[in-house]
Amino acid sequence: MGNIEKNQAPEVLPDDWVKRAKKLSTTLISDGMDIPVEMNHLIKPFNIDRVLVGSAVTIEVEDGDNLAVHHAIYHSRPGHVLVVSANGNEKRAVIGELMVAAADALQLNGFIIDGLIRDVQTLSTSSFPVFGRGAIPAGPTKNGPGVINQPINCGGLKVEPGDFVMGDADGVIVLPRANVENALQLAEEKAKYEKARLESIANGNIKPKWLE
Ligand SMILES: O=C([O-])CC(=O)C(=O)O
Numbered sequence: 001m002g003n004i005e006k007n008q009a010p011e012v013l014p015d016d017w018v019k020r021a022k023k024l025s026t027t028l029i030s031d032g033m034d035i036p037v038e039m040n041h042l043i044k045p046f047n048i049d050r051v052l053v054g055s056a057v058t059i060e061v062e063d064g065d066n067l068a069v070h071h072a073i074y075h076s077r078p079g080h081v082l083v084v085s086a087n088g089n090e091k092r093a094v095i096g097e098l099m100v101a102a103a104d105a106l107q108l109n110g111f112i113i114d115g116l117i118r119d120v121q122t123l124s125t126s127s128f129p130v131f132g133r134g135a136i137p138a139g140p141t142k143n144g145p146g147v148i149n150q151p152i153n154c155g156g157l158k159v160e161p162g163d164f165v166m167g168d169a170d171g172v173i174v175l176p177r178a179n180v181e182n183a184l185q186l187a188e189e190k191a192k193y194e195k196a197r198l199e200s201i202a203n204g205n206i207k208p209k210w211l212e
């Protein structure tokens with residue numbers, strides 16, 4: 001059995017951030033940022049109707065093994081999102097419907113997997129948000145090793161434990177906490193602009209003023 005290194009679980013996000021983010025979108029937040037906050041396009045929602053916002057619990061596994069992910073579920077609490085780097089493994093799924101049912105019962109906020117999943121028919125209609133690269137029938141081994149709550153690379157971004165994570169139909173963004181308040185304010189302004197722009201289009205003022 002390989003060792004599972006468990007570090008302290010991060011703080012959850014303030015309720016105010018979660019409420020405000022849920023009224024916005026990943027695109028509105030992305031528009032205000034001058035640092036890369038977007039995971040690459042390979043990390044997609046399995047159910048495009050689900051929105052996830054939470055504090056990152058990071059997990060690194062190897063060779064299609066998911067023992068650390070099982071441990072991380074019970075090392076997390078409501079408000080946490082489990083963010084998993086499967087280190088490029090394309091041969092085995094590292095989560096499935098049983099693990100999602102357990103995470104849902106513990107009121108965790110979602111899974112983001114830079115790797116593969118299985119049991120997609122259930123998970124694509126589940127109310128629990130799951131993001132990942134794709135699916136394969138082959139299941140994981142459960143031997144370790146693995147690391148919980150150390151910085152990881154996921155979807156082309158560095159993710160630190162406790163980072164702000166949001167996922168929706170367009171993909172996943174990750175922000176260091178120091179950037180969140182400002183990012184939410186800019187996104188709220190952009191949301192007002194987009195609402196006004198849609199109203200002008202509906203009223204027949206179709207060409208945008210900035211193009212004059
Ligand atoms: O067996 C596993 O660890 C993954 C899986 O398919 C499930 O959780 O349903």
Ligand SMILES: [Mg+2]
Nearest residue numbers: 096097098119
């Ligand atoms: Mg399964």
